[in-house]
Amino acid sequence: MTLSYPLVDVSAQMAFGVNRLDRMSERRDDALLLSSLRRDPQARAFLYAGAQIVTKDGGFLFSKSEAEALGADWATTTFLGQSEDGPLFGASIPEADGLETKSLRSVALEAELPLDLLGPAAQASALLVWHRTHEFCGRCGHRTTLGEAGYRRECPNCGAQHFPRTDPVVIMLAIDGERCVLGRRANMSFYSSLAGFMEPGETIEAAVRREIWEEAGVATGRVVYHASQPWPFPANLMIGCFAEATSFEIDPRDKELEDVRWFDRKDLPSMLEGRNPPLAVPGAYSIAHYLIKTYAERGSEVLVNGR
Numbered sequence: 404m405t406l407s408y409p410l411v412d413v414s415a416q417m418a419f420g421v422n423r424l425d426r427m428s429e430r431r432d433d434a435l436l437l438s439s440l441r442r443d444p445q446a447r448a449f450l451y452a453g454a455q456i457v458t459k460d461g462g463f464l465f466s467k468s469e470a471e472a473l474g475a476d477w478a479t480t481t482f483l484g485q486s487e488d489g490p491l492f493g494a495s496i497p498e499a500d501g502l503e504t505k506s507l508r509s510v511a512l513e514a515e516l517p518l519d520l521l522g523p524a525a526q527a528s529a530l531l532v533w534h535r536t537h538e539f540c541g542r543c544g545h546r547t548t549l550g551e552a553g554y555r556r557e558c559p560n561c562g563a564q565h566f567p568r569t570d571p572v573v574i575m576l577a578i579d580g581e582r583c584v585l586g587r588r589a590n591m592s593f594y595s596s597l598a599g600f601m602e603p604g605e606t607i608e609a610a611v612r613r614e615i616w617e618e619a620g621v622a623t624g625r626v627v628y629h630a631s632q633p634w635p636f637p638a639n640l641m642i643g644c645f646a647e648a649t650s651f652e653i654d655p656r657d658k659e660l661e662d663v664r665w666f667d668r669k670d671l672p673s674m675l676e677g678r679n680p681p682l683a684v685p686g687a688y689s690i691a692h693y694l695i696k697t698y699a700e701r702g703s704e705v706l707v708n709g710r
Contacts, residue, residue, distance in 0.1 A: 445489025
């Protein structure tokens with residue numbers, strides 16, 4: 404079984420935004436089922452060496468025998484879900500010497516994987532990073548073991564159970580009619596929409612307003628949701644919004660950005676197409692690009708329904 408996405412699902416148009424796997428979350432504790440899925444001759448796995456995805460001859464999926472030959476422990480692979488072509492897993496290998504590896508960011512940027520596989524590849528990356536950083540119990544320090552097909556780690560000493568986390572990040576455009584706010588970090592070669600992590604006890608709307616105020620010194624009122632994007636660097640969910648500016652002087656509070664300024668809407672198309680260096684924007688694989696593109700095309704109308 405695979406899942407379908409409606410045509411109006413803006414998030415599904417983005418890199419990492421499509422994942423049609425049947426994750427079978429209600430059956431992950433079924434040891435017999437999991438054993439059967441691992442023995443399926445059609446089973447394939449994404450392999451990661453650290454944060455790098457392993458590739459071979461332009462492909463990114465490995466059979467059981469191929470994965471084991473590269474050092475993967477097939478018995479502890481993380482189950483991603485069932486696809487139309489068979490079960491998909493994620494696994495780490497101990498080293499990448501002599502292997503061709505790539506960053507998942509470059510794979511997305513260069514569109515080397517179709518959207519149907521890019522989402523599961525991101526899923527695998529996020530889970531495997533979590534496993535590498537949660538080998539020991541946060542309560543008692545004892546080494547943990549794998550559970551629930553890779554979606555839980557269990558402590559045999561104190562009984563604590565640990566689950567993967569996804570960190571929500573708001574990313575947004577502050578809009579004043581025919582202009583919007585973009586910023587650039589010191590190590591960036593482009594201007595982008597503002598962004599920041601949500602904090603405990605905070606709504607999406609409050610986080611949007613706080614981050615714009617901190618990074619640009621611009622107050623905002625109405626906040627409208629646009630779309631979201633899984634961002635596996637290492638495990639974030641980017642929540643894209645538009646916000647209506649109610650003050651207009653740029654006066655950054657936190658000094659995170661090297662430059663923050665208003666950009667006229669009429670200048671955005673050339674920036675999106677890379678025809679206005681050094682005033683570039685992020686590539687089409689990112690939700691920042693979609694936010695800027697949507698506003699460039701529709702103007703302040705996005706503050707009505709976000710789409």
